[in-house]
Amino acid sequence: MAWFYTVLGAVLIAAGLVDVFQTLLHPGGRGKLSRLVTRAVWAAGRIAGGPVRSIVGPLAIGAVVTMWVVLEVLGWALICLPYVPDGFSYSPGLEPTAYPDAAEALYISLVTISTLGFGDVVATDGGLRLLLPLESLTGFALLTAAVSWFLQIYPALARRHVLAIRLAMLERTEYARILDSADDTSSSRMLEILARDFIQLRVDLMQNPETYYFHEPAAEILLPAPLVHAYELGRRARQSRRHDLRLAGELLTAALDDLAFFLRSEFGGPGESPVEIFRSLGVSRGED
Structure with a gap:
């Protein structure tokens, strides 16, 4: 199953990054996933009416950025999942078996992409030590992309x-x-x-x-x-x-x-x- 999680995670990561590229860097703004999310928020805002409709634009942008973050977090969590807990070193006092593997992988992915770096869980597997810094770079890129998007709009x-x-x-x-x-x-x-x-x-x-x-x-x-x-x-x-x-x-x-x-x-x-x-x-x- 390790290969399946790795492939699925890579697909989610690639889907998010491609959509970011197509939405923000492509001259025609052709991000398919971002358009689907924007139109869904727009439809919901029309149904809600009133004050919600007046802020549906900012809400749609927030929803798209959230979608990008979720895709990246889930993708990297799936890549980490086969290596939990044996591929990581835990700080004293932490018991890896006390947490479900999926929740632990999600926590590692969230901490890494946010570049918080608590240091309580550190990758020891050679492949992960090379890959996880890329997730931190992805998180920084997403932050930069979100700010750039607002500056364009x-x-x-x-x-x-x-x-x-x-x-x-x-x-x-x-x-x-x-x-x-x-x-x-x-x-x-x-x-x-x-x-x-x-x-x-x-x-x-x-x-x-x-x-x-x-x-x-x-x-x-x-x-x-x-x-x-x-x-x-x-x-x-x-x-x-x-x-x-x-x-x-x-x-x-x-x-x-x-x-x-x-x-x-x-x-x-x-x-x-x-x-x-x-x-x-x-x-x-x-x-x-």
């Missing part, structure tokens, strides 16, 4: 908030009505800025898809109303007699089309036109 959310506030201000000032009245190029420059911001939003969602599940009503760009309003700005600009404004409108519309179909392909929902997709996604997020 919150700048993306901040950019989303800036775009949401800009759109809200344009809507309050009825910018769509006066879009074609100015003779200068300020209106076309504004639409080009919006197009650039929507392209950035699409890239942020591709690289950090978990940010989609952050629900912050004070500045939520993924509500259907701001997106539909931006689409209306592009439509009106395309009807302008000014070449620069028509071109800016085409650019904004293209950016919104790309965002809409990306959202549908990545996060699901019905709808054929971008406006239908935006509205359906708002309903699916409970934000219609």
Whole structure:
């Protein structure tokens, strides 16, 4: 059975590390396990509703990090299990036979991955003495990965908030009505800025898809109303007699089309036109 525990443990360790790599280092954020956990937390948050839904994004990230830690701890515990207790030296006063082997292996794995190093149980088997320092390095890597993930997510959310506030201000000032009245190029420059911001939003969602599940009503760009309003700005600009404004409108519309179909392909929902997709996604997020 020793080989079975070793192989199973190696599979769990590899699954966790591969998911960390795909989630944080792959340009598309393609961690399959992390996506399953995130979507499960999102579904549970929708069912719970109320305050829970407002913190489902941070909860999902915490659940994913916990999943990574559990996979690594269990994987290394399985590798240690065949060597408990004969492959370890115990401090005076500890009786190895007083604890189940599985619980002892789990304790060793937890202490090692957390880099606490109590020193009450020390590996004496030659292979384990070489392998267990790697578990400590894995624990340090997981801590670094979790901190790096938060550092990636919150700048993306901040950019989303800036775009949401800009759109809200344009809507309050009825910018769509006066879009074609100015003779200068300020209106076309504004639409080009919006197009650039929507392209950035699409890239942020591709690289950090978990940010989609952050629900912050004070500045939520993924509500259907701001997106539909931006689409209306592009439509009106395309009807302008000014070449620069028509071109800016085409650019904004293209950016919104790309965002809409990306959202549908990545996060699901019905709808054929971008406006239908935006509205359906708002309903699916409970934000219609």
